[in-house]
Amino acid sequence: MSVDDALAAFEEEAREMLTEMESSLLAIEGGGTDPGLINAIFRAAHTIKGTAGMFGQDGVVSFTHHVETVMDDARKGKLTVSSDLVTLMLRCCDHMGFLVGEGLGRETRGEEEAAREKVLLEGLMSFVGGDEAVARRAAKGADAVQGASTAAASEPAVAASNSDGDGGDTGTPDGWHVRVRFGSKVMREGMDPLAFIRYLSTQGTINWIRSELLNLGAPEAFDPENCYIATELVISGGIEEPTIRAVFDFIADQCELTVEPCSTAWLTESRRFPAQTPEPAAAASTASEPAPEPTPAPPPAQVVASPAEAVPVTSGGDDGGARRGGGVPAAAAGKGGESRFLRVEAEKLDQLINLIGELVIAGAYSSLIAQRLRDGEMLEAISTVTGLVESLRDTALNLRMVPIGATFTRFQRVVRDLSAELGKDVDLQISGADTELDKSVVEKISDPLTHLVRNSLDHGLETRERRIEAGKSTVGTLQLHAYHDSGSIVIEVADDGGGLNADKIRAKAVERGLISPGATLTTREINNLIFEPGFSTADAVTNISGRGVGMDVVKQNILSLRGTIDIESEPGVGTLTRIRLPLTLAIIDGFLVNVAGGAFVVPLSMIVECLDLRRDDIETASGRNYVNLRGKVLPFVRLRDVFEKNDGVQRRENIVVVNYAGRMAGLVVDELVGDFQTVIKPLGPLFKMVRGISGSTILGSGEVALILDVPSLIDLATRIEHHESDRVERTTL
Amino acid sequence: MNAAVDGSRLRAVQGQYLTFYLNEETFGLSILCIKEIVEYSRLTSVPQMPRFVEGVINLRGHVVPVINLALRLGKEPAPPQKRTCIVIIEINFEGATADVGVVVDSVSEVLDVSGADIEPAPGFGARLRAEFIAGMARLGSAFVILIDAERVLSISEMASLAITASELNGFTVGGSD
Numbered sequence: 037m038s039v040d041d042a043l044a045a046f047e048e049e050a051r052e053m054l055t056e057m058e059s060s061l062l063a064i065e066g067g068g069t070d071p072g073l074i075n076a077i078f079r080a081a082h083t084i085k086g087t088a089g090m091f092g093q094d095g096v097v098s099f100t101h102h103v104e105t106v107m108d109d110a111r112k113g114k115l116t117v118s119s120d121l122v123t124l125m126l127r128c129c130d131h132m133g134f135l136v137g138e139g140l141g142r143e144t145r146g147e148e149e150a151a152r153e154k155v156l157l158e159g160l161m162s163f164v165g166g167d168e169a170v171a172r173r174a175a176k177g178a179d180a181v182q183g184a185s186t187a188a189a190s191e192p193a194v195a196a197s198n199s200d201g202d203g204g205d206t207g208t209p210d211g212w213h214v215r216v217r218f219g220s221k222v223m224r225e226g227m228d229p230l231a232f233i234r235y236l237s238t239q240g241t242i243n244w245i246r247s248e249l250l251n252l253g254a255p256e257a258f259d260p261e262n263c264y265i266a267t268e269l270v271i272s273g274g275i276e277e278p279t280i281r282a283v284f285d286f287i288a289d290q291c292e293l294t295v296e297p298c299s300t301a302w303l304t305e306s307r308r309f310p311a312q313t314p315e316p317a318a319a320a321s322t323a324s325e326p327a328p329e330p331t332p333a334p335p336p337a338q339v340v341a342s343p344a345e346a347v348p349v350t351s352g353g354d355d356g357g358a359r360r361g362g363g364v365p366a367a368a369a370g371k372g373g374e375s376r377f378l379r380v381e382a383e384k385l386d387q388l389i390n391l392i393g394e395l396v397i398a399g400a401y402s403s404l405i406a407q408r409l410r411d412g413e414m415l416e417a418i419s420t421v422t423g424l425v426e427s428l429r430d431t432a433l434n435l436r437m438v439p440i441g442a443t444f445t446r447f448q449r450v451v452r453d454l455s456a457e458l459g460k461d462v463d464l465q466i467s468g469a470d471t472e473l474d475k476s477v478v479e480k481i482s483d484p485l486t487h488l489v490r491n492s493l494d495h496g497l498e499t500r501e502r503r504i505e506a507g508k509s510t511v512g513t514l515q516l517h518a519y520h521d522s523g524s525i526v527i528e529v530a531d532d533g534g535g536l537n538a539d540k541i542r543a544k545a546v547e548r549g550l551i552s553p554g555a556t557l558t559t560r561e562i563n564n565l566i567f568e569p570g571f572s573t574a575d576a577v578t579n580i581s582g583r584g585v586g587m588d589v590v591k592q593n594i595l596s597l598r599g600t601i602d603i604e605s606e607p608g609v610g611t612l613t614r615i616r617l618p619l620t621l622a623i624i625d626g627f628l629v630n631v632a633g634g635a636f637v638v639p640l641s642m643i644v645e646c647l648d649l650r651r652d653d654i655e656t657a658s659g660r661n662y663v664n665l666r667g668k669v670l671p672f673v674r675l676r677d678v679f680e681k682n683d684g685v686q687r688r689e690n691i692v693v694v695n696y697a698g699r700m701a702g703l704v705v706d707e708l709v710g711d712f713q714t715v716i717k718p719l720g721p722l723f724k725m726v727r728g729i730s731g732s733t734i735l736g737s738g739e740v741a742l743i744l745d746v747p748s749l750i751d752l753a754t755r756i757e758h759h760e761s762d763r764v765e766r767t768t769l
Numbered sequence: 770m771n772a773a774v775d776g777s778r779l780r781a782v783q784g785q786y787l788t789f790y791l792n793e794e795t796f797g798l799s800i801l802c803i804k805e806i807v808e809y810s811r812l813t814s815v816p817q818m819p820r821f822v823e824g825v826i827n828l829r830g831h832v833v834p835v836i837n838l839a840l841r842l843g844k845e846p847a848p849p850q851k852r853t854c855i856v857i858i859e860i861n862f863e864g865a866t867a868d869v870g871v872v873v874d875s876v877s878e879v880l881d882v883s884g885a886d887i888e889p890a891p892g893f894g895a896r897l898r899a900e901f902i903a904g905m906a907r908l909g910s911a912f913v914i915l916i917d918a919e920r921v922l923s924i925s926e927m928a929s930l931a932i933t934a935s936e937l938n939g940f941t942v943g944g945s946d
Contacts, residue, residue: 394830634813679816717832719815719825721862722869722924725931726817734827740813 043140046087050096050136053080055446058129062448065122074117077125078107084132093139096132099153102160103128115167124159126449131156165210165299211243211272213298214280217250219290222263227287229265236283240275270298382475385435392425392432393715393734399425400736433623436476440518440527441469443482447489451514454493461511462497468518473525473619480597481527481617484590488529488613489514491587496533496611506608508532524599524641525619530612536605538562563603567591595747598624598639598730624716626733628709628741629692632681635741637733638703640711642694642746649689649704661757663691663702672702673753675744678728696746703744716743728752783884786906788913789856789873791839792847796873797880797906797915802858804868806876809853819930823872828857835870841921842897847874862924869922882906887915 057080060073081104088096103125109115131152137143214236218229236242247267252258271280277295284293399422406418444466455462497503497512504510515530538559545551545565557565567587594601599617618624618641626637649663649672662671672691675681691702714733719726719742730745786797812824812835821840825832835855839846847853852875859866890902895914903917920926 390830397827397830681814681816717830719832720834720867720924722822722834722928722931723815723818724928726815728817729815732813732825732832734830734832738827739811740825740827740832742813742815 043091046091046093047136047140049087050084051133053084054129054133054136055442056080058126058449059445061122061125061129062445062452064117065119065452066448071111074107074111078104078111081107084136088136088139091139093136096135096139099128099135099157100132102157102164103132106160106163109163109165114165115163121163124156124163127152128156128160161297210299211270211297212275212277212280213268213270213294213296215266215268215292215294215296216284217266217292218263219287219292220251220262220264222287222290224261225290227290229263229267232283232287233267233269236269236271236280239279239283240271240273243270243272245269385432389432389436389715392429393717395425396429396715397734397736397738401738404736433474436474437472437619438475438478439470439472440478440481440525441466443478443485444469444516444518446482447485447516450486450489451493454490458493458499460493460497460499462493463511463513465513465515466517467515471518471520471525473617477525477597477617477619480593481615484593484615485516485527485529487587487590489516492529492531492533492611492613496531496535498534502534506534520619521616524616527615527617528612529615530610532610535607535609535611536563536566536603537607538605541565560602560604563605566603567601598641624714624733624743625711626714626743627692627711628735629690629703629705630707630709631675631679631705634679634681635709635735635739636675636705637714637741637743638692638694639743639746642696644693644695644700646708647691647693647702649691665693665700665702668700670700670702672704673750674704676704676706678749678753678756694746696750699750701746701750703746703749783882783887786880786882786913786915787856788877788880790875790877791842791873792844793874794844795877795908795911795913796838797882797913798856798858798918799903799915800879802860802918804857804859807855807857807870809849809855809872817931819927822927822931826855826870828868828870831868833857833868833870835872836922836927838871838873838916838921841871842901842916846872850874858918858922860919860922860924867924869924871922880906880908882915888912890914 057077060068060076060080063070064073081100085097085100085104088100106115106121107125110117110121115121131149134143134149138145138149216232222229233242233245245267246269247265249264250266252264277297280295281293284291399418403415403418403422406414447466448464451462451464492514497514498506498508500510503512513532515528517528517530519526541562542551542557542565545562545568546553548568550565550568551557567590591601594615594617597617599615601616602614603611604614605611624637625640627640627643629636629638647663647665661674662669664670670691670693689704689706690708691704692708693700693702714735716731716733717740719729719732723729728745728749729742730748731743732740733743735741785800787800787803788795788797790796807826807828810826812826814824815822815834821837823835823837825834827833837846849872853872854876855870855872856876857868857870860869861867886907888905888907890899890905892899895902897914901917901921903915905912906915
């Protein structure tokens with residue numbers, strides 16, 4: 037694994053952890069009291085910090101450390117998780133996301149980010165030390181000020197020059213975290229590192245101390261006269277930063293000193309020196325320095341983490357977490373999660389499915405041969421194999437299935453933030469979170485869904501005042517619902533807002549020239565006009581939605597997934613958008629037809645019926661491309677003409693009646709072969725301009741059949757017809 | 770074929786070349802880009818493509834486009850016969866490799882060609898787009914044109930030709946009138 041791969045894995049994992057943190061936070065905010073949630077947040081922060089450390093992502097490490105500290109208190113019951121804390125933590129999550137990106141060079145820090153980090157750190161500081169410390173700080177840090185001046189007064193001459201006695205900032209944390217790395221010549225120059233520490237201990241109370249040997253290097257390079265010691269300690273008792281710095285004045289040019297405010301509550305967490313040694317092992321070898329105060333042993337959290345925490349989470353990512361079903365996903369990733377899920381590279385899975393696709397084809401070919409041979413025993417054996425292959429295929433496809441819950445859960449955050457921004461109270465209700473669909477569909481559905489949710493929040497749900505006027509509850513409801521329905525998955529986004537204003541949409545559509553003023557349309561048809569390009573009825577463009585580029589893009593996205601979208605709305609009651617998608621993109625239920633010797637597949641979901649194309653039907657239409665289908669006009673497309681595949685042979689023809697976006701059309705083909713389930717193969721970049729064909733598939737005979745793209749095929753036929761009639765007009769003029 | 774990227778005329782280097790026939794003329798192709806040779810089986814033609822795109826075949830579960838090399842090089846193709854076969858070639862496309870098949874009348878042999886035997890492509894006279902020729906290999910008294918597969922089978926160029934072809938037929942999105 038190269039460094040780049042490892043970094044990519046780190047990023048993916050960090051993002052997953054952040055998602056997990058976020059959903060746990062939201063679950064807590066939503067009233068979840070499961071201690072597992074807080075644990076999950078802590079563990080996520082801890083894992084991010086740990087892995088970031090391995091990759092030298094110092095920005096992530098130092099920030100996350102503070103998050104972790106606060107969550108640790110919460111985990112131990114010292115800190116109550118208030119809604120303020122949740123809000124702060126959510127913002128911290130966002131910032132950590134930024135830091136991860138920054139560490140990978142993907143984002144750059146501007147003033148805004150720097151300021152944000154500062155605010156967040158201050159926010160975190162205010163929670164440090166648990167409830168007691170928070171309360172104490174709120175009461176005022178007067179003690180600290182007093183203590184500081186006492187210490188300064190009793191100070192011997194060494195420190196006097198540099199100390200300024202008044203330094204009493206309000207809000208001083210109750211201690212200092214001091215890290216000192218002694219220069220290698222310190223001892224040669226007659227200074228004893230211990231003396232400084234001992235002296236420091238007279239200035240305040242050293243709550244915790246720890247020393248390390250740094251830069252030891254190879255044994256033969258070891259010089260007993262060199263100093264390799266670095267020490268960190270937490271000192272409290274009203275001492276001030278200048279006092280501490282003054283202690284080390286003598287060796288100021290020979291040591292690296294950092295003094296940071298901290299609370300003594302930090303003692304629960306060990307801090308390490310940034311490893312600068314070439315061999316990290318050297319930095320890790322810890323030596324205890326005799327310390328004046330009884331020191332608590334270095335806390336084990338980081339050094340000897342429990343196996344579950346030390347292993348940089350190998351499983352139970354977003355899919356795993358969500359398998360428990362929407363509500364408390366993070367908790368599921370907890371105990372024992374490792375053994376239940378296995379992280380597999382998507383490519384390997386694709387390869388498996390490809391191979392199984394081939395196996396299906398090869399199996400079909402052998403059964404073809406067996407039938408030709410008419411060998412009973414052989415036929416029996418083959419049919420067993422075919423059965424097994426089919427169940428193998430179903431199992432393999434099932435591997436790619438993930439519950440939609442993870443996608444839904446993401447919207448809790450969107451809804452939370454947006455409703456706050458818009459000043460609306462919104463209750464998000466999620467149901468059917470464990471409905472499964474293909475991973476590749478899940479990935480592609482997220483954007484359109486976000487758009488629909490935003491739309492519902494922004495335009496659908498009314499403001500509090502309007503809702504009161506309308507006699508509704510002040511809290512709006514937004515529902516996300518998923519379920520399986522005859523081989524497809526249905527996702528519904530529903531709100532109980534004002535609904536669509538059909539008159540307004542109609543007026544707008546007329547204005548935009550989408551419909552003629554006299555057109556008779558059902559309410560449903562009018563409502564679905566909002567999916568037309570360039571349509572937006574929002575009076576004001578907000579930064580949330582309303583630029584009029586949204587809904588048609590949503591529709592395009594859904595269509596490209598071979599799905600459909602439909603909107604239902606009742607004024608004053610609400611709007612429901614229903615998306616219907618195939619369960620998988622890899623498999624299609626197709627209907628095989630022949631046209632001039634070539635095999636084509638029509639998606640079965642679009643087919644309404646198949647008819648004979650009778651000669652007298654054509655003659656009645658006198659050369660025009662439509663037939664009478666039980667009293668209705670059915671326009672048809674001759675695939676021979678569209679694909680210019682005329683071999684001159686006249687056969688009996690059939691019409692496949694397809695229903696596309698509520699319109700009926702006929703496809704004229706030579707021969708109807710039958711329906712079958714088939715693996716879709718993309719045609720590749722060379723054929724990306726081909727219209728009317730969406731992909732290909734391999735038949736049992738090994739032959740390649742092309743899959744028809746019905747909407748674009750009808751579009752294509754329309755264009756050809758226009759083109760020809762134009763040409764005719766021009767020649768007659 | 771690192772030599773294929775520099776702009777000089779002579780892009781062929783010494784190495785092994787597969788020779789094959791296209792309508793009674795011999796051509797060579799570096800074996801480094803050749804994946805395999807398969808039987809010429811039934812192709813599925815794809816509508817709206819230029820004539821030189823014969824169609825697609827199923828190569829062990831992968832759908833691979835097949836190019837009629839003679840047509841692509843501007844020659845009249847010979848009708849398919851028993852020895853007609855498809856050479857599967859790996860082409861770089863947008864940072865990845867893509868398989869493309871080319872129809873040839875028959876394959877002949879793999880030759881070791883030394884650097885001294887390779888001449889740059891003539892500026893004219895080969896009656897072939899000069900950039901398609903990686904070099905000319907001297908074989909006794911005759912020359913064999915070494916084909917630059919990356920350029921002849923450039924997917925982006927062929928796809929753009931497909932666009933032009935469909936435009937001519939009036940199939941473009943905006944209509945061509």
